[in-house]
Amino acid sequence: MATHGAARRRTISALTRREAFRRPGFAMSATTGKVWDAGRLSDDDRKAFEADRDGAGITYTVLSWATPIAWVTTDGTVRVPDTYYSRTTSTHQGLCRTYL
Numbered sequence: 328m329a330t331h332g333a334a335r336r337r338t339i340s341a342l343t344r345r346e347a348f349r350r351p352g353f354a355m356s357a358t359t360g361k362v363w364d365a366g367r368l369s370d371d372d373r374k375a376f377e378a379d380r381d382g383a384g385i386t387y388t389v390l391s392w393a394t395p396i397a398w399v400t401t402d403g404t405v406r407v408p409d410t411y412y413s414r415t416t417s418t419h420q421g422l423c424r425t426y427l
Contacts, residue, residue, distance in 0.1 A: 342426040345387045345399065355419050357389045366394030372408040379406065389423050391416040397423035
């Protein structure tokens, strides 16, 4: 997992600007617009994600592997669920908490 160096800097820059990106070796990606698959979100987190997606709307979604781990709603609210998945995903969640 490339959590340092140039890949980390590019990821931080994309998160800060809320730009879409894909880091295959980093197992992390982000997209603008809606994401339909809630991946491995817990039931409560899935409900919150779907409510935001189907309600006010989501403008930016960050995924670790294929699970949304952070999202930004149209009103600017940033949500990063506290659910633990793996060491890698915890690192991704930390980046989201810091740079979104």
